[in-house]
Structure formats: C-alpha cells, structure tokens
Amino acid sequence: MSLTLFRFTDEASWIEAGLDIFRGLFRQAPDRKNVERRGGALHIALSGGSTPIALYKAMAADSACSELSNGLDLHFWVGDEREVPAESSERNGKMIQDMLGGGCRWEKRPILHLWPEGDREKACVLYAEELRRAMGDRPVFELVLLGMGQDGHTAGLFTIDDIERGREGEHCLSTDAPSEPRNRMTMSAQLLRNGRTHLVLLKGGGKNAMLEALLAGSVRLPIREVLNGDSRIFQLC
Template identity: 25%
Template sequence: MASSLYFSAPFRTLPPSPSLPKSPRIPFQVSRLSHSLTHKSLAFSTGIRGVSGSGRFRLRAKASMAEKGKGKVEVFDSEDDLSVSLAKYTADLADKFSKLKGSFTVVLSGGSLIKSLRKLVEPPYVDAVDWSTWHVFWVDERVVPKDHDDSNYKLAFDGFLSKVPIPPGKVYAINDALPAEGAADDYETCLKHLVKSNVISVSAATGFPKFDLMLLGMGPDGHVASLFPGHPLVKENEKWVTFIKDSPKPPPERITFTFPVINSSANIALVVCGAGKAGPVHAALGSGQNSDPLPVQMVSPEGELVWFLDKDAASKL
C-alpha cells in the first residue's frame, strides 16, 4: 500500500513549523514536605509506599505514593505541585530508557496535559535531559491542519516542542493532508516501520507496540485519547490506529490509538485536574462497581500506571 508519511527516511520528516507562533470513603493523609511538592497521599488498604527518589533528577524531599488495584495514585494540593512531580517522573523515565536502549518513546495527548508538562522546559530539566533520544507521538489527533487551534500538534508545539531541542525528524505528527481514515492508516504504517527498525519496542505478551511512556489526560465524560463512552471504537482490538468521524466532542474527525496499543505501554501517567473530572475519577478509583465501565477504567497497562491528580479531581474519593 502506498504511503505518504511525514517522517524520517524513508519517510519524510515533519518540517519545523515557522507559521506557528511560539508562544467506602478513602481517608487522606497529609504529607508536609520541605518544598513546594506538598501533596496529599491517598491511603489505600495496600498501604503507602515511599518514592525513593533514586532517579537522576532528585527532589529535596520524598513524595508518598499509594497503590490501588491497577495503579498508583498521587494527589497534589495544586496543579503547580503536580507539574513539578510530573516533570521529575518524565525526566527520570527518559533518563532510564535512554541509558537502557539509546532512545525514549513518549506519547502525548491534548487538552491540559501539555500545560502540566511545562516544568520540563525549565531548569534543571531543559538543560539536563538528553532530548536527542526522544521520539514523540500522539495518542490521538484531530484531523485538522497543523496550524489549526484544534490541532494537538500545534498545542504541543506551542507549549513544549518549540522550547526543547528534540530533532524534528523524531516528532511524528499525522499527515494532515489525508482524510481521517487515510491519516489513521498512514500513522499505523509509520508505527510499523518504526517497530521494524527497532525504534519502538513490541510487547512480548500482545504483539502490539510498547511505548516507554504514554502521557494521558481524561475528559469530564471519562474518555481517554479519542475513545469515548459507549462508542464502538472502545472495543477495537486488532488495529493499532483507527479513526472516528462522529466524535461527540468537536472536531468530529480524529485518529486515535486503540486500547491494545495503550495498554501495551511500559508506563502510563494519567494526568487529571479540576473538579469537573471528579466523577470519572471516583468511578475509576472509588469502591463502587460499574457494569458499563468508562474508557478511563479500561486503561490497564502491562507496566506501571500512575495517576497524577490535583485535590479538586480527587475531591469525591
């Protein structure tokens, strides 16, 4: 099948974008730390585990972390505190995988996630991270031009990519000249090429691509990527990348990774802020049973799942 990808050889790399402007109830235990990373840690029956801070980028105090079911949970007093911890978490994983295999494959989402990554473009990370090893992908994308305000690429470029020296040939955006179905097929072809060339690992358990880190947000309806509650795409289990033309949230046409790809990840961070998302957070982490699970409840990676919540998003726990 012919392909018209915007990637590195034999694919064309995505050029820089000069047209874009740079620009039960669960008790809480309060851990008062000696710096700005003061946060509340959810106390579950499995108990509290301390984060050793053994990574390359160290904070001045330990952060408590808790486990529940499929994931670990951190709750922060503010989104700013959350972003400090998320930067360290991401930088440590980047350092780990770069030393282990010479590359770091990271998947971004849209929404407020890019804002929460803002500490990565500040010291010490902006100068200390080996950005040359990063390969950047999107878990979903709106089928719009890259300079459109709805574009997840534009959001990431303005708030993150334009501020760090990741090689443009390692930033894998969709071909926005294609319609939704063609763009999804094109992106899957790209992933398969990168698997074949050993840039992206493969899950031994599933055979799907295994990204080092997937940074996910969540919508107020509990959707992740462009996988929406009640939509048939949540059950897609063969394709790596698929498309949607009737998204309940505009714009209607999008491409998205499927759950088999999402759940083959080595690490997933679910970053959720705001009281408007407290309901789905409670559905996913509370003690109740839901016969029709929300998409966010279907996130269950092979590796580690960490929830990064501000206190408003955790207010119903």
C-alpha cells in the same frame, strides 16, 4: 494493574511531579532492555487538550530534562488528533509542537511524530505505518500520557465500541466525538495499553465522580481499558 492516585493542591507541585516522571524515565532509559533493542530509541505517547500544556512548557524549559535526554534518541508521539486544518488551534499536534518548539531549551530536541493532514482514514493508515517503521509490529511506549473526560473517555476513545474495534491489531482508528470537532483519529486501546508506565493528568474537581468510578472499577470505562502495569493519576485539585 497498579493504579495510584496522587492529589496536588497547587500547580507548581503538580508540574514538578510530572517533571520527575520524565526525569526518572530519561535517567533510567540507558539501562532499559526495551530501549537497548531499539538502538537507544525511547518512545513516549503524549496527550492533547489543554490539561498538559503547563507541564509541556515546563518540560521544554527544564535543564534537567535537557541534560538527561541529551544522549537519547527520543521520540514523542501524539495519542489522538482532530480532523481539522494543520494550523488550527484545535489540532493537538500543533499545541504540542508550539509548547515543545519555540520555548524548548534542550540541547537535543526530541523527534515529534505528527499525524498526517487531510482525510482521517488515510491519516490512520499512514500513522500506523510510521509507528511500525519506528517500533516494529508490536510498538511499546516507555510512557503513555493520558487525560480523562467527564464521561470517562480518553484520547479519541469515546465508547466501549471504540475500545473493542482496536483489538484486532489495528494501531490507529477513526472515531466520532460527541462534540465538535467530531471527526477524530486515535491510537487504539490495544496500542495505548502497550505502555510500561501510564500517567493520567487531571485538573479540578469536575471529574471526581468519574474518577471514583475509575478507582473502584465499578463501571467499564474507556480510560480504564487502556491502563496497564504501573498507572498513576496526578490530580490538581
């Protein structure tokens, strides 16, 4: 695994670096064998929470992203979700839908796959079925966006037990968060690991101790267990 840290001192540069990741991916997609096998479909897993909001807003308004993605069958997936009402502000899918919806200037808007409403166990089954319909039994994302909590968790994976539970080919699982809303549903570590590129987005210095542990590999953390291949960390200091 290649893990590289990039630090930024202003949000504009941090956002621009994130946009460059998307632009490069869209530019190269027509030549990628994985995309060709799926009839031109390109699949990206997005992270929730407040950290990526500014990047999503900028991406939705970016003319280069619009132009480069115009000929692609682009699919966005939500890495994890909370068992709350569909219109709740705590719903990751609603946040992403709002950011990529009203302000989106793209000629061809991406398909956004939202977690089903209601019972989380049933939602996990249905979302896993949707993933299989779109990508087959071994889904692979061209890009996986992640965040990291102060405890080293990522997506809805809070403990090493959560990591281990996803190693039996289970694409989605329910987990329990240490804070409200506690009922979560998430892509498994195995599924999130199936990304050709991973980008971890961080803001502020409150997670520096955990970041150092991640880079050193000295502690087994949920975030480290899902990284694979080309992994980058963009930290806004």
